[in-house]
Amino acid sequence: MSRLSPLEERDGETVVRVPLTNGLTLTKGQTALTLVGILVLFGLPFLAGIVGLSWGRLFRGLLFGMAAVGLNLLLRHTELVSFGHAAFFGGGAYAVAVLAAHLDVSEGLLLLLAAVIVGTLLAAFIGYFVAGYVDIYFALLTLAFNAVIFATVFRSGFFNYNDGLAVRVGGDNPTLFGLGWTDLGYDLVLYYTTIVLMLVMLLLMWRLVHSPFGRALDAIGQDRTRARFIGIPVERYVWISFTISGLYGAFAGGVYALQRLHVQPEPTLYVFVSGEILFMAILGGFTTLVGPLIGGVLLVYLLEATRFSFYYYHAPIGIILLAIVFFMPKGIMGSLPDILAGLSRRASDPGLLGDDLQTIGSSIRRSLSRATTTVRILVFGVR
Amino acid sequence: MTTGSHEPRDDGAAGIDRRDALKLVGGSAIAVALAGCAELLEDEDDAIEDADVPDEPIEAGLQTFLEGAPAVLGVQAEMGAETAVRRINDNGGVAGREIELDVIEEGEEALENYQQFVDDGKDVTFGPISSGNHEAMVPEINAQGVINVATDGTVTTLYEEDHPPEDNTYSFRFQNHDVMEALAAAVEAVEVLGVDEIDTYAGINPGYAFGFDEHEVFSAGIEQLTGAEEVYDGFPDLGADDMSTHIEAVNSEEPDVLFSSCWGGDATLLLEQGHGAGMFDNIELMVGPVLYGSANDLSEGLVDGPIRSGSRNFYWDEPTTDRWSPAADLFEEVVDEYDAVPTAHFMSGYGAVTAWATAAEKAVRLLGRWPEQDELAELLVGHGFHTPAGYHTMADDHQCYSNAHFGELAWSDDLDAAVLENVTVYAPEEVSPPQGKPSLEWIGGW
Amino acid sequence: MIDSFFVHTLNGLWYGFILFMIASGLTIIFGVLGILNLAHGELYALGAFVVFSVVGYATGLVASPEDPVSAVVFGVVVLAAALVAAAVLLPVGAFIEAVFVRPIYEREEVYQLLLTYALLLIFVDVMKFGWGTSPLDAGTYGGLNQIPTTELAGFGYPSYNIVAMLVGLAVFAWLVWFFDRSKTGRIIRATAINRDMATAIGVSTDRTFTLVFAMGAFFAGFGGAMVSIGPQTAFLEMGLDPLILSFVVIVVGGLGSLKGAFVGALLVGVISRWAIWLYPAVELAAPFAVMLAILLVKPEGLFGTWGEIE
Structure with a gap:
């Protein structure tokens, strides 16, 4: 097989080598799904309206999902449950808002860079204290840090209390790439910039978890003592992965601020937002890379939209989540292969349906x- | 006709005849109905009949707090908006178009809700209650160009500094900003106790933007009026489950005046725990601009003591229902329909809908067709209209300046509900700075 | 100053006892089953709503408190109503455990979070259906304060607070007795320590777990009822903050330790009331700051005994 062809045989299966990943591969099916996914992402601003969905809401879902992708680095590999990731999401969002509102910074990409830096530093700071903890102690410490940050912002005039800060300098949208845009232009440019960066970040995350560092995190997750015994600097590695996971949240929060153009504490920093980010990862399938992203889109959509259809709008979300817990035991993306396989088996052998009924x-x-x-x-x- | 020394700007229609009333409220069916004088109506309205108006109903959206602690205010706004819509539809709609009102929980997603309303093709939207949510919405409203009339959202600087009229076309607010009620509280305290009797004051205000703002304005006002000294300022959390620490602090300082802008569950908690800990024996007077917002949750024991409450731009018995039939009719309608006493937030919802509907009908009469959003927005500026609360004007800075009410919290056995007695009405110019003038600067010049 | 210190401390103890009552159910469930029940706050809220209905009926049966004797009768009736309200939570808890929680013990623990979050959302609407959207006040606080307590010792302090502290103490004492002395309590502890061994000697873990979950729900509901008959109102979102504060309390105390939860609750209550008194600005952050300080110094909490009720 030619070196230039992306196809190769491995374990008797044709797989696709993915460029820029140091030899990581996907099966044919996965490749097709990935390509479809990328196409959908790029077509979203135009497709969403056709099927009656709100593009802006899907965009927000992707952002929270991105924070969940970050959180999932801890959840999936080091097996640490963080109840405090809203701190980084909100930290990034507030970095944007503070720079725009107090220092009149009006270039969006500069604001986004600041968001990533601030949120990541915050994660490094908190990670330093929590890296040695496990289980619920880890969860509750992250929650406590999150709660203290929320309380500080909520009661501080500098952050304009719960009324929040506008991300507009002199009433105008920020510039992007140094240019002023119309409202629609701004949204589109911001979206496509985000999508490109997001795909790159997903690719990097994929490489990371398959690198020796990623394997070391898995080892830490399985048994810290053994990991320490084979020479892995456990606390330092957890600290690093915590910081990286915060970076993803900070990026997402920064874009959220640029998209919503007004940052308030409750939707960004409240500890229940941390919980939601965690639930996104779980329901989307925390054993997969893109599951949390799907989970984010689904949960944000449900949380924002059910009230327009139901008077009792909490319960439908609860019922959907229950259904996922019981009928998709590995989350949406994690269970997808099983469900597809099951469906195709039943398509070829309808007799199985009788067994199902039994x-x-x-x-x-x-x-x-x-x-x-x-x-x-x-x-x-x-x- | 008022019991206090301050006359409202407009004293209603207690003694006027039909023609005056019709002229006064603009003469159209719904304007009269919304003012609460439907029985005055006799003429058909030709200009409206001939106008080129679409057949389909007006789709309107209201977002307000429907659940949890802030529902105390939010549900009142919902009742108010629904009552106004009911009256409009019973009287043939706005230029013949009925209103269909969708009511949605505001939550923390007011901006997102507004966007959904616009996506759903709403002709007009009302709400929200939260000032922070309102602040987030204003630029989006102007970008989308679908008029929103806020029911509440009374953050002080919103229309003065952040979104002055030259940057704001489509966003309006029926309530006055919150300077009005906090200053009215300061003036009220001085009226009741006298300047010489107030040497110290304390504040217990909810620990979020509104509470901090109110405390700042009240402090500036009372210090300017009396030179009193602040001895305690506590800020319990919004939706607090315990205020005992703040109450004990007040008990040990024994201030002359206690100011509290607590509302909803916080107000009842403060009154409950205050009575439990004997707080009202340790102060001369408590003034609270929005205590009466919890009217339907207060019990006889709670209203005991030297407590005076504000009721924003509407107190249902002012002018008194004996002499002012629109107020009496409204009160009866609300009690029948909802088994509740209307509070100031009822009027927030009622007035927001009324402001828009009367302006829309005026526009149809002027244009001979249904107005575009920008035409209607232009017409709303300076638009005057009546509600049972009196006369309101949507000022150039897109907010209504209205009278402020203050009275003594008391219990009515007849109604089995809390009432206000000896109500004083302050005209807007007494307790709100002139447009364009920052509030604290204005107070400094008293 | 000294007087104030005394009152602030009493307020902190009262708040701590309330916190303990709310958190005890969470710590029982977590200690034995290892389930972090995010719906705990909603069980608490359900207790608060149910007691509103029960009290409305029960207090109609007795005279409103005028003199000390009728006040005490009133108090007894209201406390009985709180117990009845909590008892309603027993079948609710058993149902949740048997139908929803049991099938996923074997799964990864994070699914328990998602499951109990889903239950949280459903419970909100159950209460919205049952009691509507507006806050409800049981209206018993003033009556309870008529009971003579501190006046007898020559100073004024709300009698409800005193009653709540005594009830909280009773709850603690009963729980300690139950887990230390009673047969069922010992069976539960044995099951918590080693499920396989318990099964081997003939204990039905299924039943034990159902019972424990029902007990946890009972105490959550009882906490809610005790709050609701006090100065607070019952409202739909009331479960969120107590849920978080319960986490704080049981982690500060050390997981699965009743004594830890008790001491942790009182510590959080008293320190946070002092903090609000001296530095009002820290109100929202105070409980979390206490938790951070304790965990960073003592990582296992005050009485860390993972997986074992004691």
Whole structure:
């Protein structure tokens, strides 16, 4: 096979070598999905309206999803649950807002750079303190840092309390690439710039997790003591991965500020936003690279849009999440291969549907008997 | 006709005849209905009948707090807006077009909600309650060009400094900015106790932008009027679950005047814990600009003590319902429909819809067709209209300047609800700076 | 100054006891099942709403408090109502455990977070359906304050606070007795320490877990009820902050430790009330600052005994 062709045989399967990744490969199916995904991303401003979706909302979903991709570096590899990633998202957003509102910086890319720097430094600072902790202590420490930052911003006149800061210098949108744009032009240029940067960052994340450093993080996640024993500087590596994961959140927050043009503490810094970022990663499929991105789009869309369709608008979101927990046991992207395989098996062998019905029937019977036991316990207690 | 020493700018229609009333409110069916004088109507309105107006209903969106602690204010605004819409539709709609009102939870997503409203093709939007949310929305409103009339969102500098009229076309606010009520509280304290009796004051205000603003304005006002000294300023969290620390601080300082802009659950918590800890024995007077916003959550024991509350630009019994039938009709309608006493936030919703609807009808009469957004926006500036709360003008800076009400918190056994007694009405020019003048600078010149 | 210090400290203790009552359910569930129940705050809120309905009925049966005797009767009725409200949470908790939580014990722990978050959202709408959107006040605080307590010792302090502290103390004492002395409590502890061993000696872990979850829900609801009969109102979003504060309390105390949760709650209560008194600006941050300080100095919390109720 020619060196120039991206195709090669590996373990009896044709795979596609991805450029710029040092030999990482995708299967044919994955390649097709990736290409479709990229096409959809680039067509989104024009496609969203056609299918009745709001492009701006999808954009925000992608941004929160990007923060979740960052968080997922910790969740998937070092197995640390962070309840404080809104600190970096909000930190990035507020870096943009403060520079625009207080120092009259009006170039969007400069603001975005500042967001990344500030948010990453914040992550490095917090990461320094939390890197030695595991489990719930880690989760709650990140939460506490997040809460203290939120409280500080919320009650400080410099940040204009909860009213927040506008990202407009003299009432105008920031410039992008040194140019002023119309409202639509601004949104489009910001979106495409973000998409390009986002794809690059995803590629880098992919390379990172498959690098020796990424393997070391996996080792840390499985067993810290053993990792330390084989010579991995555990705390330092966790610290570094924490900082990198914060960087992704800071970038996303910076773009969020540029997109929304007004930054307030509750939608960016509140600890429940941290929780939402975490849930995005889980529901999208935290064992995958792009799952958190999908999770972000879905959750943001649900949180913003259900109120326009339902009077009781919290429960539908809850029910969808329940369905994901029970019917997509590895999250959306993680379960996709199983679901697709199952569907294709049933397409070729309809007889399997009968088995499905039996399975459903027996699981209902099981839950009924469980419920009976529960009632018995309630009435007679534990003996 | 008012019980206080301050006459409102317009004293309503207690003794005027039909023709005057029609002329006064602009003469059209819905303007009269919204002013609360539907029975005055007799003539058909020809200019409107002939106008070229689309058949389909007006699609309107309202976002307000429908759940949780701020729902105390938000649901009142919803009732107000719905009542105005009901009255409009019962009287043939705006130039024949009925209004369909979609009501949505504001949450933290007011900007996003507004965008969705625009995407859904709304002709006009109302809300939000939160001042920060309102601030975030104003530039977007001007970019989208669909008129929004805010029900509340009373951050002080919004229309004076941040979005002056030359930068603002489509965003309006029915309520006055919050300087009005905080200053009215200071003036009220002086009226009640007398200048010489006020040497010290304290504040317990909710710990967010609104509370900080109100405290600053009140402090500037009372210090300018009396030279009093601040002995305590506490800022419990919004939606607090405990204010005992602040109450104990007030108890130990024993200030003459306690100022609190707490509202909703915070107001009832402060009154509950204040009574529990004997706070009202340690102060001469408590003034709260928005305590009466919790009217439907107050109980007899809570309103006890030297407490005076504001009620923004509307108190349902002022002018008194005995003599002012529009107010009496409105009160009856709200009690029947919602089993609740209307508060100032009811009028926030009612007035926002009324401002827009009366202006739209005026536009149809002038143009002979349905107006574009920019034509309507232009007409809204300087637009005057009536509600049962009196006469309002949408000033050049896109906000309505209205009377401020203050009265003694009391209990009515007849209504089984909290009421205000001995209500004083302050005209806008007494308690709001002239347009374009920063508030603190203006107070400094008293 | 000295008087003020005394009152601020009392206020802190009262707040701490309230925090303990809210957090005890969370610490029981977490200590035994290892489940971080994000719907805990909603169970708390449910208790607050249910007691509103129960109290409305129950207080109609007795005279409104006029003199000390009728005030005490009133107080007993209201506390009984709080217990009834909490009891409603027992089947709710058992149902959640048996139907939703049990199938995912074997899965990665993060799915428990997603699951309990989903339940949180559903509960909000259940309460919205049941009690509407506006805040509700049980209206019992003034009546409870008629009960003679501190006046007998010659100073004025809200009697409700005293009652709440005594009830909180009783809850703590009962829980310690239950887990230390009672047979069921020991079975639960044994199961928490070693599930396989417990199963081997004939303990049904399923039943134990259901019972523990139901107990956790009971105490969450009881905390909500105790808050709701006080000066606070019951409202839809009321579960969010207590959920977070409960985390703070159980982590400060050391996970799964009842004594830790107790001491942690009182510490957070008292230190945060002092902090607000001396530096009002720190109000929102105070509990978290306390937690940061304690965890950074003592990483396992004050009484760290992971996975074991004691």
